[in-house]
Amino acid sequence: xxxxxxxxxxxxxxxxxxxxxxxxxxxxxxxxxxxxxxxxxxxxxxxxxxxxxxxxxxxxxxxxxxxxxxxxxxxxxxxxxxxxxxxxxxxxxxxxxxxxxxxxxxxxxxxxxxxxxxxxxxxxxxxxxxxxxxxxxxxxxxxxxxxxxxxxxxxxxxxxxxxxxxxxxxxxxxxxxxxxxxxxxxxxxxxxxxxxxxxxxxxxxx
Amino acid sequence: xxxxxxxxxxxxxxxxxxxxxxxxxxxxxxxxxxxxxxxxxxxxxxxxxxxxxxxxxxxxxxxxxxxxxxxxxxxxxxxxxxxxxxxxxxxxxxxxxxxxxxxxxxxxxxxxxxxxxxxxxxxxxxxxxxxxxxxxxxxxxxxxxxxxxxxxxxxxxxxxxxxxxxxxxxxxxxxxxxxxxxxxxxxxxxxxxxxxxxxxxxxxxx
DNA sequence: AGTGTGTTTAATAGGGCTATTAAACAAGTC
DNA sequence: GACTTGTTTAATAGCCCTATTAAACACACT
Numbered sequence: 001x002x003x004x005x006x007x008x009x010x011x012x013x014x015x016x017x018x019x020x021x022x023x024x025x026x027x028x029x030x031x032x033x034x035x036x037x038x039x040x041x042x043x044x045x046x047x048x049x050x051x052x053x054x055x056x057x058x059x060x061x062x063x064x065x066x067x068x069x070x071x072x073x074x075x076x077x078x079x080x081x082x083x084x085x086x087x088x089x090x091x092x093x094x095x096x097x098x099x100x101x102x103x104x105x106x107x108x109x110x111x112x113x114x115x116x117x118x119x120x121x122x123x124x125x126x127x128x129x130x131x132x133x134x135x136x137x138x139x140x141x142x143x144x145x146x147x148x149x150x151x152x153x154x155x156x157x158x159x160x161x162x163x164x165x166x167x168x169x170x171x172x173x174x175x176x177x178x179x180x181x182x183x184x185x186x187x188x189x190x191x192x193x194x195x196x197x198x199x200x201x202x203x204x205x206x
Numbered sequence: 207x208x209x210x211x212x213x214x215x216x217x218x219x220x221x222x223x224x225x226x227x228x229x230x231x232x233x234x235x236x237x238x239x240x241x242x243x244x245x246x247x248x249x250x251x252x253x254x255x256x257x258x259x260x261x262x263x264x265x266x267x268x269x270x271x272x273x274x275x276x277x278x279x280x281x282x283x284x285x286x287x288x289x290x291x292x293x294x295x296x297x298x299x300x301x302x303x304x305x306x307x308x309x310x311x312x313x314x315x316x317x318x319x320x321x322x323x324x325x326x327x328x329x330x331x332x333x334x335x336x337x338x339x340x341x342x343x344x345x346x347x348x349x350x351x352x353x354x355x356x357x358x359x360x361x362x363x364x365x366x367x368x369x370x371x372x373x374x375x376x377x378x379x380x381x382x383x384x385x386x387x388x389x390x391x392x393x394x395x396x397x398x399x400x401x402x403x404x405x406x407x408x409x410x411x412x
Numbered sequence: 413a414g415t416g417t418g419t420t421t422a423a424t425a426g427g428g429c430t431a432t433t434a435a436a437c438a439a440g441t442c
Numbered sequence: 443g444a445c446t447t448g449t450t451t452a453a454t455a456g457c458c459c460t461a462t463t464a465a466a467c468a469c470a471c472t
Contacts, residue, residue: 050431
């Protein structure tokens with residue numbers, strides 16, 4: 001599990017797992033230390049405060065998520081190709097990190113302080129502004145060519161984000177309440193990817 | 207704010223607000239008591255434990271949510287009419303209670319114990335089984351008449367739920383990060399209701 | 413006036429949490 | 443061997459939390 005064996009990184013990895021699983025409020029530095037195999041004082045020695053340790057992990061994850069979004073604009077020849085490619089990239093990224101959406105959402109919703117992190121660290125970043133401009137251009141081009149219904153680009157993004165993110169948000173419920181095996185969960189994810197792609201493309205026909 | 211002025215109910219109302227806003231872990235009985243205007247011992251006098259107080263509120267809210275779903279099957283003459291009616295009912299209910307989806311999701315995802323509540327209290331309930339059977343029949347009827355693409359009923363529900371619920375999950379982010387007024391938020395909600403309805407109907411055309 | 417019942421508070425036990433501090437430890441350098 | 447520097451632990455201060463207990467309070471009934 002531990003890739004780097006220095007205690008400093010080990011603590012961060014363990015902390016990330018625990019924050020992902022339980023959220024900030026329900027995770028204690030004592031627990032982090034215990035699972036990392038050191039004393040709780042060491043956690044504070046390396047990261048000073050729990051909030052500090054959390055912020056590093058949180059911002060790193062948000063950054064990673066934004067990079068995925070940036071990478072999803074690779075194929076802009078045809079609109080259908082783009083939709084298919086983008087949803088594919090999102091699903092691959094989320095499958096590798098299924099807890100990410102819940103983690104980010106939880107902290108952003110339940111703590112206004114965390115939203116300040118975002119504003120201060122990512123509003124300046126041109127990545128997602130460029131993304132939005134490029135996406136906007138693509139949509140309007142297709143609409144003028146009559147190949148796309150006249151829907152606001154923002155609504156298209158909402159539709160994709162809703163359905164993609166929601167799939168992973170409810171994954172623990174799906175698995176637990178419907179008593180699904182890991183394999184069945186994987187099939188479910190693959191199936192949803194196809195269906196969402198189909199729904200979005202069909203839903204945007206003029 | 208307080209409809210009934212007995213302290214017992216007052217505590218429950220305050221507790222509900224705080225649980226909705228902060229979640230279980232970040233809300234203390236001390237804080238509940240303080241906002242209700244009594245001592246913390248009184249909270250325990252009426253509800254014995256914090257978990258107990260929480261469970262009452264949680265199950266009540268889940269019950270209310272399931273009732274909304276049950277009510278949404280009123281108009282089954284045309285499929286389009288049903289979609290429009292159902293999404294309308296969901297949006298009305300959620301607008302009156304915008305924190306509900308996040309509250310239920312958070313507790314269900316972060317605490318397996320809460321999922322046991324559901325299994326024990328609602329698996330027996332025939333409400334949503336009846337709902338699913340009736341919905342399934344409606345979908346298959348429309349598909350055989352060639353008016354609907356051959357999509358699994360479950361995927362249709364996922365699509366509706368994703369987009370409806372997601373709208374309210376990200377509402378605090380939308381309002382805060384994009385600096386929207388309450389009025390703009392209301393417009394956003396109304397706009398999303400229309401768009402989701404359109405997308406779902408269009409996305410299910412054969 | 414006295415009794416009983418339900419409500420509310422003050423006080424507290426007992427525990428966990430964050431953060432700090434001083435001291436022990438390890439390992440390299442002069 | 444003494445010194446430095448970075449790592450780790452033990453101990454603890456100070457806080458807040460949950461839950462309990464005993465006592466005060468209010469009010470109806472007789």
